Amino acid sequence: MSRASDRAYAGIRSMILSGELPAGAALGEEALAERCGVSRTPVRDALRRLEAELLVKRNETQRSFVADWSLSDVADAFELRAMLEGHAARRAAERIDDATLQRLRRCNQAIFEAIRSEQPDVAGFLEGNRDFHAIILETSGSRRLSSLLATLIEQPVIWRTAHHYGRDALRRSHGEHDELLAAFARRDGAWAEAVMAAHIRRAFHAYADAHQGLTAFDMARSA
Amino acid sequence: MSRASDRAYAGIRSMILSGELPAGAALGEEALAERCGVSRTPVRDALRRLEAELLVKRNETQRSFVADWSLSDVADAFELRAMLEGHAARRAAERIDDATLQRLRRCNQAIFEAIRSEQPDVAGFLEGNRDFHAIILETSGSRRLSSLLATLIEQPVIWRTAHHYGRDALRRSHGEHDELLAAFARRDGAWAEAVMAAHIRRAFHAYADAHQGLTAFDMARSA
DNA sequence: GTATGGTATATTGTATACAAATGCCCAAGG
DNA sequence: CCTTGGGCATTTGTATACAATATACCATAC
Numbered sequence: 400m401s402r403a404s405d406r407a408y409a410g411i412r413s414m415i416l417s418g419e420l421p422a423g424a425a426l427g428e429e430a431l432a433e434r435c436g437v438s439r440t441p442v443r444d445a446l447r448r449l450e451a452e453l454l455v456k457r458n459e460t461q462r463s464f465v466a467d468w469s470l471s472d473v474a475d476a477f478e479l480r481a482m483l484e485g486h487a488a489r490r491a492a493e494r495i496d497d498a499t500l501q502r503l504r505r506c507n508q509a510i511f512e513a514i515r516s517e518q519p520d521v522a523g524f525l526e527g528n529r530d531f532h533a534i535i536l537e538t539s540g541s542r543r544l545s546s547l548l549a550t551l552i553e554q555p556v557i558w559r560t561a562h563h564y565g566r567d568a569l570r571r572s573h574g575e576h577d578e579l580l581a582a583f584a585r586r587d588g589a590w591a592e593a594v595m596a597a598h599i600r601r602a603f604h605a606y607a608d609a610h611q612g613l614t615a616f617d618m619a620r621s622a
Numbered sequence: 623m624s625r626a627s628d629r630a631y632a633g634i635r636s637m638i639l640s641g642e643l644p645a646g647a648a649l650g651e652e653a654l655a656e657r658c659g660v661s662r663t664p665v666r667d668a669l670r671r672l673e674a675e676l677l678v679k680r681n682e683t684q685r686s687f688v689a690d691w692s693l694s695d696v697a698d699a700f701e702l703r704a705m706l707e708g709h710a711a712r713r714a715a716e717r718i719d720d721a722t723l724q725r726l727r728r729c730n731q732a733i734f735e736a737i738r739s740e741q742p743d744v745a746g747f748l749e750g751n752r753d754f755h756a757i758i759l760e761t762s763g764s765r766r767l768s769s770l771l772a773t774l775i776e777q778p779v780i781w782r783t784a785h786h787y788g789r790d791a792l793r794r795s796h797g798e799h800d801e802l803l804a805a806f807a808r809r810d811g812a813w814a815e816a817v818m819a820a821h822i823r824r825a826f827h828a829y830a831d832a833h834q835g836l837t838a839f840d841m842a843r844s845a
Numbered sequence: 846g847t848a849t850g851g852t853a854t855a856t857t858g859t860a861t862a863c864a865a866a867t868g869c870c871c872a873a874g875g
Numbered sequence: 876c877c878t879t880g881g882g883c884a885t886t887t888g889t890a891t892a893c894a895a896t897a898t899a900c901c902a903t904a905c
Contacts (some may be wrong), residue, residue: 401684401865401888427856438890439857447670453769460897461624461857475764482709486702541698546676547770624858624895650886661860662887683867684887 403437407445410435415454415465426455426463452550470607473556477603480551481596484532487539487548488579488595489588495538500583506531507576514569524569525561531576535595560602563609572598626660630668633658638677638688649678649686675773693830696779700826703774704819707755710762710771711802711818712811718761723806729754730799737792747792748784754799758818783825786832795821 411431414420426446428439435442446463449455456466506527513523536545564572575598582590634654637643649669651662658665669686672678679689729750736746759768787795798821805813 403889429856440889440891443857444670444888447667451674451769453766462897472765475766479706479709479764479766479770482705483702486705541702542695543676543698543702543774546674547702547773550770551766626859652886663859663861666887667858685867 401441404441404444407431407435407437407441408448411442411445411449412454415449420465422465422467424465426465428463452553470610473553473606474603476551476553476556477599477606480548481599481603483544483548483551484535484599485592485596487536487541487544488582489592490540490544491535491538492583492586492588492591494540495583495586499534499538500580503531503534503580503583506534507573507580510573510576514566514573517566519566519569521561521564521569524572525558528557528561528572535579556606557602559609560606563605568605572602575601624664627664627667630654630658630660630664631671634665634668634672635677638672643688645688645690647688649688651686675776693833696829697826699774699776699779700822700829703771704822704826706767706771706774707759707822708815708819710759710764710767711805712815713763713767714758714761715806715809715811715814717763718806718809722757722761723803726754726757726803726806729757730796730803733796733799737789737796740789742789742792744784744787744792747795748781751780751784751795758802779829780825782832783829786828791828795825798824 411420411426414434420426428442428446431446432439432442446455450457450463453472454466454468455463457463510524510527510531513520513527536548539545561569575594578594579591579598582588582594634643634649637657643649651665651669654669655662655665669678673680673686676695677689677691678686680686733747733750733754736743736750759771762768784792798817801817802814802821805811805817
């Protein structure tokens with residue numbers, strides 16, 4: 400999207416996720432506009448987007464505040480994500496063609512290359528992981544499913560989760576992708592759904608273990 | 623929300639759903655502003671909302687068009703709705719308190735009153751139906767689930783579905799609500815989920831039967 | 846002391862002007 | 876005839892001024 404609007408979006412979002420704007424803080428359009436160096440118009444756009452992601456909430460008179468994003472909210476998001484991505488995996492397994500299967504295999508191979516060494520390339524892992532899940536979502540052939548999941552997948556959460564993974568956890572993740580590939584190769588939708596749901600629920604527990612007792616904001620501050 | 627912004631939203635939405643703006647039609651902000659009697663600013667707000675609902679799509683250069691909304695798209699939405707509302711019903715069954723259960727019972731009683739006579743009061747049915755589902759969603763206690771479902775529940779689709787229901791179908795719907803109430807009373811989440819999923823999938827087939835072979839837009843035009 | 850109402854202030858909503866970009870058309874060259 | 880490039884028309888993006896609305900504060904009455 401356009402430059403100023405993106406700057407406002409990225410700026411406000413990072414202020415929220417870094418804890419610079421704590422949960423419950425008032426978000427005046429004028430003040431944000433000044434801090435981001437843009438006018439109110441793109442700020443309003445950005446607030447709408449952030450509201451859709453539930454990072455910002457509005458009171459009954461249209462004033463904006465930083466949403467409270469506790470561990471239970473993250474759990475909420477992960478639970479829905481497990482259900483929806485599981486569903487996507489089922490549909491993908493029932494529709495996938497051989498060419499796409501090959502693409503997924505190459506993608507998971509790239510993930511393997513990124514994590515095989517002693518010092519895993521986490522950025523590479525994340526890139527491969529994102530592509531892998533994106534291909535499945537695309538193959539599921541449901542536009543609405545894609546658009547629903549978009550609001551559920553918080554990249555900062557995934558980023559932090561992966562960075563708390565040790566090499567073993569990264570390899571386990573790669574291994575789960577392999578199992579998913581096996582389910583796809585057999586066109587076994589139920590299998591694929593189960594593996595995907597397990598894959599994502601495990602990711603949540605990795606996140607929760609790393610941040611036990613801390614809210615998402617406390618965590619971000621300490622990072 | 624604010625007046626002009628709402629007028630733009632409601633106006634554009636009804637133009638799309640009535641077929642006045644056919645699938646694929648270009649949506650210039652200026653033209654829409656004039657037709658709605660407001661300036662471009664509220665039109666832009668409205669387009670963002672409609673885009674989130676997938677009624678409007680944007681090309682890569684930010685130009686807006688009426689999305690193509692075929693029967694298969696409606697099926698897509700209903701499938702996801704069945705899954706998510708099923709999940710909501712499960713959670714609600716596991717959390718519901720007696721006071722809320724009573725509210726739901728009164729709500730379904732109101733639905734019964736609306737449809738008992740020879741000439742069913744479809745508007746009354748719809749109002750009760752909306753409340754019934756809203757209470758369940760609220761009881762499920764997942765903000766994200768509510769926000770996801772909001773984009774999936776197209777009131778015009780529900781409206782048309784209900785208006786194609788005969789008295790028998792209306793009563794069957796009321797009966798399914800009763801079964802849901804039984805599952806809630808037993809706090810049986812799995813039962814509630816299954817009943818809700820069936821309830822919504824049946825609603826889809828009622829819709830599909832009534833509009834066999836027609837796109838949503840064709841149908842709207844003929845209504 | 847509390848409640849109530851009104852006014853001042855702050856904040857959001859809308860309109861409009863202008864800037865930036867996109868798309869379209871036609872003309873020139875291959 | 877097709878391709879390509881430039882320039883004009885159209886469309887979207889941004890800034891800003893002003894209007895409508897909500898909030899906060901204080902004075903006054905009870």
